[in-house]
Amino acid sequence: xxxxxxSASGINPQFFNARVSAxxxxxxxxxxxGLIFAGMTLNxxxxxxxxDGVYTDRIDWGIVMDMSGTGAASQVPWVRxxxxxxxxxxxxxGIRGRKINLLVxxxxxxxxxxxxxxxxxxxxxxxxxxxxxGNSSAQVALMPTIRxxxxxxxxxxxxxxxxxxxxxxxxxxxxxxxxxxAQVGVGYFADKLKLKGLKVATxxxxxxxxxxxxxxxxxEVKKYGGSSKAFPVAVGAADVTAQVLAVSAMKPDVVTxxxxxxPTILFMRTMQQYGLKIPTFSITQLGTPNIYSAxxxxxxxxYYFVSCxxxxxxxxxxxxxxxxxxxxxxxxxxxxxxxxxxxGWVVGELIAHAINMAGAEPTRAELVKVMDKGFTVDTKGxxxxxxxxxxxxxxxxxxxxYSYDYDAKRFKAYGSYSDYDKFVN
Numbered sequence: 001x002x003x004x005x006x007s008a009s010g011i012n013p014q015f016f017n018a019r020v021s022a023x024x025x026x027x028x029x030x031x032x033x034g035l036i037f038a039g040m041t042l043n044x045x046x047x048x049x050x051x052d053g054v055y056t057d058r059i060d061w062g063i064v065m066d067m068s069g070t071g072a073a074s075q076v077p078w079v080r081x082x083x084x085x086x087x088x089x090x091x092x093x094g095i096r097g098r099k100i101n102l103l104v105x106x107x108x109x110x111x112x113x114x115x116x117x118x119x120x121x122x123x124x125x126x127x128x129x130x131x132x133x134g135n136s137s138a139q140v141a142l143m144p145t146i147r148x149x150x151x152x153x154x155x156x157x158x159x160x161x162x163x164x165x166x167x168x169x170x171x172x173x174x175x176x177x178x179x180x181x182a183q184v185g186v187g188y189f190a191d192k193l194k195l196k197g198l199k200v201a202t203x204x205x206x207x208x209x210x211x212x213x214x215x216x217x218x219x220e221v222k223k224y225g226g227s228s229k230a231f232p233v234a235v236g237a238a239d240v241t242a243q244v245l246a247v248s249a250m251k252p253d254v255v256t257x258x259x260x261x262x263p264t265i266l267f268m269r270t271m272q273q274y275g276l277k278i279p280t281f282s283i284t285q286l287g288t289p290n291i292y293s294a295x296x297x298x299x300x301x302x303y304y305f306v307s308c309x310x311x312x313x314x315x316x317x318x319x320x321x322x323x324x325x326x327x328x329x330x331x332x333x334x335x336x337x338x339x340x341x342x343x344g345w346v347v348g349e350l351i352a353h354a355i356n357m358a359g360a361e362p363t364r365a366e367l368v369k370v371m372d373k374g375f376t377v378d379t380k381g382x383x384x385x386x387x388x389x390x391x392x393x394x395x396x397x398x399x400x401x402y403s404y405d406y407d408a409k410r411f412k413a414y415g416s417y418s419d420y421d422k423f424v425n
Contacts, residue, residue, distance in 0.1 A: 047361045053127035054362055058099045061351060062121035062130035065157065069108035070236055073261040074285045075134045077335050078157055079104060081344020082131065084326050085352065095355050103127060107135060109235075109260075114138035115145075122151045128355065129367060131155040131174065131347055136209025139163055146170050152368050154354050155347035157285075158209055159394065167393045169372040172354075174347040176284045176308035177394050178209060180424050182216035182256075184399040185281040185306045187423030188414070189254045190224045193279075198226035201252040201278075203243055203267055205259035206232040213258045213283065233263055244270045247278075255280040265294045272299040281306060287339045287402055287411075297406040304403045308384045308396040308417070309343045312336040313410040317381020337411060339402075346383045353377045384417040397424050 046056065053060035063082060066075045083102060090099045103125060105117035114135055121127045133139050134157035143162045146153055147170055155174030156163070163171050190198055202217045204210030214230035221228045229250055231243045240263060247255060255271075255278050257264050264286050271278065279302050287305030295303060310317065312324055313336065323345050327336045335341040357375065358367040374389040384398030398417035405412045 049361075049363050051126050052362075052364045053125075055098070057097075058101045059095070059355060059362065060101050060103055060125070060127045061355075062117075062127040063102055063104045063132045064107050064114055064117040064121070064130060065104070065132040065134050066109040067104065067106035069106075069110065070262070071109045071134055071260045073290065074288060074340050075132075075157060077288070077338045077340040078134070078344035078347075079132070080332055080335055081341040081346075082155075082348040082351070083344075084323075084330050084332055084341075085345050085348025087330050088326050089348075089352050095352060096360050100352070100355070107138070109135055111135055111138035111141055115142055118142060118145070118151070122149065127151070128358075128362060128364060129154045129351070131351060132157055134158050135207070136160050136212075137207045140208045143171070150364050150368075152364060152371070154371070155350045157343070160209055161212060162208075164393050167391050169368050172350075172371065172388060172393045173395045174350055175343060176306070176396055176399055178213045178258075178283065179216045180308070180397050180399055181283050181306050182213060182220050183423045183425070184401065184420045185256055185304075186217060186220040186224070186254075187420065188304075188306070188401045189279060189281065190226075193253060195253055196225060198224050198254065199250065199252040200226065200228040201247045201250055201255045202228055202230045203240075203247065203255060203257045203259075204230060204232055205263065206234055210258045217256055233259060233267070237263055238266075240267045240270055243267065244274055244276070247271070248274060248276055252278060254278065257282045257286065259283075259286070261286060261288065261291055265291055268295050268299050268303060277302060280304065281401065284309065284339060284343070284399075287311075289337050289404075292404040292406075300404060300406065304401050305339075306399045306401050307339050308399045309339050309346060310382055310413075311339050311342060311402070311411045314413055319380030319382030322380065323382055342382060346377075346379050346386065349379060349382075350377050350386065399424075 048055045065079050066072050086100045107113040107117055121130050129152045131154055136158045140160050140162045147168045152170050154172045157175055159173040159175055159177055198221055200221050202214040204214050218228045231246055233240055281304040284307040287307055292300045310320055327333055354371055357370045377386040379386055384396045386396050400417050400420050401414045403412050
């Protein structure tokens with residue numbers, strides 16, 4: 001990303017008497033340019049707005065994510081991705097002379113703690129903006145407050161209808177949409193299996209996002225003349241035998257899962273124990289190396305995920321090559337192939353882009369104002385196209401399916417993002 005730096009303008013000789021020598025004009029031009037540049041630099045560094053998290057040498061930005069609870073296995077890599085991108089930005093001098101300071105709050109996947117963290121970052125340790133919010137139920141509950149408030153949420157780990165319908169200048173999604181995941185996943189398997197009356201079982205964590213996802217799946221399946229049934233799993237469940245038996249009785253053609261890594265692994269292993277070999281696709285958050293490693297090649301060969309982000313080992317773009325360099329430099333090599341790390345990296349780029357747009361004197365109000373006009377972030381292939389308009393704050397809508405090649409020890413992409421645009425609306 002090319003961040004805007006203060007530029008100097010020369011002094012036009014027409015403002016001087018024609019008898020002034022060319023040499024003197026050149027000296028005055030140089031002096032004038034230097035004074036202008038110095039003045040702009042001084043203004044940028046003299047400006048601060050502590051109530052908005054803006055100081056002369058830094059900008060505070062909030063992150064609210066599960067660092068130690070049920071969702072930590074997928075959310076911690078996302079946080080590391082954001083941190084890696086910001087280290088890259090800060091190593092290059094920051095944004096308009098200010099370093100970006102991330103304040104990370106651990107919500108432990110507890111909706112009440114998400115609210116506490118939001119209030120803290122809003123008023124107690126003010127930040128210019130915040131990101132994360134990977135708990136969909138917490139997001140739904142907090143959206144009325146976010147819509148009325150002045151603290152913009154830019155780049156989230158989950159998205160709900162309550163957040164983007166209708167669009168609000170206080171919220172910008174930063175992850176693949178659940179509706180689009182359902183559309184691409186169902187569309188891919190409808191084409192692949194070529195069955196009439198496709199039957200899909202939706203196994204989802206019993207949270208707001210899971211219920212929405214099940215509704216999206218049902219709507220898509222009906223387009224193909226099929227049917228679906230939802231099987232909720234309690235948060236923190238240690239046994240999913242009942243859900244597996246219910247799925248077995250349904251005899252679906254495809255299973256789709258929504259949730260966090262531990263119960264997903266448990267579900268896939270339990271299906272294997274009962275001899276169920278059913279093609280399964282998951283939401284983006286569950287397309288990680290640790291899940292495939294835990295499943296092994298027998299259960300893992302039938303496990304797919306859909307994603308708008310490109311895992312690091314599919315090194316086919318400038319954006320991924322840039323990310324891979326940072327991964328090695330900052331000690332995150334073990335997360336290179338984690339799609340959630342890639343998602344965090346992209347959100348880091350989104351945050352930096354938004355802050356830069358807010359100018360040399362950034363405030364919450366200015367940030368909200370410039371983003372509301374709409375903008376595009378060029379991730380150079382690290383994700384599908386990332387664009388926001390005044391009336392649409394979903395961001396990325398392009399996805400494609402992935403699986404894991406156990407022999408090659410790397411992820412496998414099925415086609416390009418554009419191949420699946422036909423399923424997304």
